[in-house]
Amino acid sequence: MLTATMFLSIPLIMLAIGIYGLVSRRNMVRMLLSAEVIFNAALLALLTLSSIPLYAATQLDKPAIGGTIALLAIGIAAAEIGVAISIAILLFQIKQHIDVYELKKFRG
Amino acid sequence: MNIPNLDLILFITFGIIAIISSIIVVEHRSLVYAASFLAILGITNAALFILLGYALVALFHLAVYVGAAVTFILFSITMLKEAPLADRPTRILATIVTILILITFTLILLTNTNLNIPAPSLIANYKVLATTLVTKFWFPLIIAALALIVTLIEAITLARREVGT
Numbered sequence: 001m002l003t004a005t006m007f008l009s010i011p012l013i014m015l016a017i018g019i020y021g022l023v024s025r026r027n028m029v030r031m032l033l034s035a036e037v038i039f040n041a042a043l044l045a046l047l048t049l050s051s052i053p054l055y056a057a058t059q060l061d062k063p064a065i066g067g068t069i070a071l072l073a074i075g076i077a078a079a080e081i082g083v084a085i086s087i088a089i090l091l092f093q094i095k096q097h098i099d100v101y102e103l104k105k106f107r108g
Numbered sequence: 109m110n111i112p113n114l115d116l117i118l119f120i121t122f123g124i125i126a127i128i129s130s131i132i133v134v135e136h137r138s139l140v141y142a143a144s145f146l147a148i149l150g151i152t153n154a155a156l157f158i159l160l161g162y163a164l165v166a167l168f169h170l171a172v173y174v175g176a177a178v179t180f181i182l183f184s185i186t187m188l189k190e191a192p193l194a195d196r197p198t199r200i201l202a203t204i205v206t207i208l209i210l211i212t213f214t215l216i217l218l219t220n221t222n223l224n225i226p227a228p229s230l231i232a233n234y235k236v237l238a239t240t241l242v243t244k245f246w247f248p249l250i251i252a253a254l255a256l257i258v259t260l261i262e263a264i265t266l267a268r269r270e271v272g273t
Contacts, residue, residue: 002115005217007160010123012213014130016206021134023202029185030134033142036178037130040153043169051160064236068245070157070165075252078177082259085184086266092188 007048014041028088028098032081039077043070119159126152143182150174164234 014037021034050066088098095102129149136142150173157166241249 002119002159005220006119007156008217010126010156012210012217013127015213016210017127017130017134019209020202020206023205024199025134027139029139029181029188030142033133033139033146033181036146037133037149040126040130040149044153044156047157047160047162047165064240065244067162067165067237068241070162071168071241072245072248072252074165074169074173076255078172079252079255079259081177081181082263085181086263088188089184090266090269098188 004048004052008045011041011045011048014038014044026099026101028091028100028103029085031100032084032088036077036081039073043073046070046073115159118155122152122155122159126156139185139188140182143178143185146181147174147178150178164237 018034018036018038018041021037022031025031025034047066047070050069091103092098126149129145129152132145133142133149136145150169154166154169154174157163157169
């Protein structure tokens with residue numbers, strides 16, 4: 001039988017990989033891709049934890065709440081990708097690169 | 109034919125693909141390949157959602173995340189070029205942080221080994237999920253819809269903007 005510990009081990013590894021990518025890169029789009037790996041890990045952990053029937057005998061809609069939050073999170077993530085990529089393209093049009101170290105020059 | 113432990117075989121297969129895809133997303137030199145493997149990561153994640161019993165969430169994930177968002181990244185990065193890697197001390201720091209996170213969460217997981225999940229059929233109740241969405245979560249639903257509309261307008265505005273204005 002599958003256990004929640006088995007399911008939680010995958011997002012744990014994905015989270016570690018995503019954080020490594022987020023810290024060790026200077027490319028804005030590559031950092032966004034690493035953040036998306038972390039998002040996928042968080043989503044899998046959320047759905048796994050909401051599946052655990054700690055109170056399922058009395059609250060049958062508890063897994064549905066986890067699924068609902070996941071649906072909303074996917075929608076917001078799609079919006080976030082749109083904004084981040086648009087900013088990256090605009091930055092590339094102005095500076096001809098997408099190095100986040102250069103973003104310091106955008107301070108007001 | 110009834111295959112014993114089919115769920116376990118599927119779980120291991122999709123889990124390994126998800127982890128390998130994550131590594132390729134972070135480490136591949138080509139941004140196009142990295143974004144392609146992000147799509148594969150999304151597909152395997154959706155398969156894991158189905159194993160957990162959330163088939164509706166998996167379909168939404170495939171349609172909205174893989175179908176729209178990742179494809180948008182894939183097409184957008186064709187007009188960008190690669191930036192250099194971070195300097196060496198930062199990469200060493202990233203490796204240390206990654207190892208610390210792995211150790212910490214592994215210890216947490218090992219101390220909670222009695223967390224069992226129920227059979228998927230107990231969870232996949234679309235009526236309850238849809239009712240919960242429109243009754244308890246109606247306000248976040250409106251905010252999410254507004255966020256998507258604002259993103260659409262913002263993306264069109266930035267795309268039509270002339271350089272230097």
